[in-house]
Amino acid sequence: MNLVDFLKTVTPIAPETEAAVNRVFKAEELPKNYKLHEQGTVCNKLFYIESGLSRTFYYNEEGKDITYRFNEENTFTALIESYLNQKPSFYSIELLEPAIIHSASFAEFEVLLDNHPELMKVNSHVLRNFLLQSNERIIALQFHNAHERYKIFADKNPGLLQRVSLGHIASYLGITQETLSRIRSR
Amino acid sequence: MNLVDFLKTVTPIAPETEAAVNRVFKAEELPKNYKLHEQGTVCNKLFYIESGLSRTFYYNEEGKDITYRFNEENTFTALIESYLNQKPSFYSIELLEPAIIHSASFAEFEVLLDNHPELMKVNSHVLRNFLLQSNERIIALQFHNAHERYKIFADKNPGLLQRVSLGHIASYLGITQETLSRIRSR
DNA sequence: CGCCGAGTTGAACTGAATCAAGAAACGTGG
C-alpha cells in the first residue's frame, strides 16, 4: 500500500494534504541489502515501508550482529531515540528484501504536521505504535523464557518466519541460533 | 517540585494555563502502600509524582510480584497501553513511599491540550521520555547479562538503591533476589 | 562436481534459578 493510501486508513486526507505528503516524502525502489541508515551518524529520517522488509540491527562488543527489530510493509520506522537526542545511532537499518521506501526528514515532517493538522492523527498513531511495540518487547524479554519468546514471536508474525533467516530471528529473541534451532524442532 | 513548576521547566506557562492545569489535575497526599491503580481495570489516568516514589508491577503465573518500573518524583507515569487500547491493565501501581500525586483523566488532559496548545510541548516531552525509557529498557534486557544490568541500573539510579528493597530491584532487572544479593557482594 | 552459507545436532560448560536455612533489620506492643 502506498503512503497516502496508508494514511487514509488512519484518517481522511484532503487532496491538498495528499499533494503535500507526496512532495515531502520521496519514494524509491531499493535493492536487497541496501542500507537505509549506517550506524555512527544521527538519523534524522522517517521511513515508510510500502513493500518489502527491513531490519534494524547493531554490532555488539564481540562484533556479532544483533537484530533489534524487523520493520514490515505498511509501517513507519525510524531511529527515534537518535533523532530525539540528536546523538549518533549505534543501529543500522538494512533491507532484507527489495523494497519501496518513502522517506522524509523529521524536520520536513514536522512542517507538514504544522500545515496539515489532520496528520496529527497519523503522528499519534505512529507514536502509539512505537510505544505499544516497545511495551510488548519489554514484557517478552522480562517475563518470558526462550521457548515462550519464540512462541509469542511466531504467533504474532507467522509471515516473518518464512522471510527471515534463523540467525536474525535468534538474535532478535536474545538467544543463539543453535538454541532456536532446537526450540524449533520441539 | 509541584506540577506547574515542573511544566515551567519544559516550556513557559501562561497564568490562564496555570489555572486550567490546577483545575484539571487534583493533588493528593497519599500514604505508603496506597494503590494508584489496581490490575484488571482500564487505567484512564495520568499521574504526576510531585514527591515520593511509586512502582508499577505485575503478578506472574506463579503469583510472584514483578516490578515493571519505578516512577520517581518529578515524572509522569501512566499505563499508557491500557489507555490506548482501552483494555484492562494487568499492572498495578503502588506507592513505595508516602507521596504527593497529581492526577487527571486522559480525557480531561486532552481537552486541556486542545485549549492550551503550549502544553503540546509537555505532551511531546512526556511521550518522548516514555519512548526513551522503553528503548533503554529493551537494550538492557536484550543485550546485557545480570551483572551488567545491575551496573547500568545502579549507575543511572544511585538514589533508588537506597530507597527500594532488593527484591523489587531484582524483579525489575529480571533476576532473582538471591542472584542480586550475590552480584552486590561482588 | 565441489564449494558455501544456512541450518541441525551433540557434548561439555556456565550463569542464573531453585530450594533451603540462617542472619540481620525493623516495628509494634507490652
Add this chain to the structure above:
DNA sequence: CCACGTTTCTTGATTCAGTTCAACTCGGCG
C-alpha cells in the same frame, strides 16, 4: 527500652536452561 514476630537480606548446595564449540547435513549455484 526490650522481646518478639515479620520481613528483608545473605549464603550454600543443587539443578537446569541456554551458551559455546565443533562437526555434520542440506540445498543452491558457480
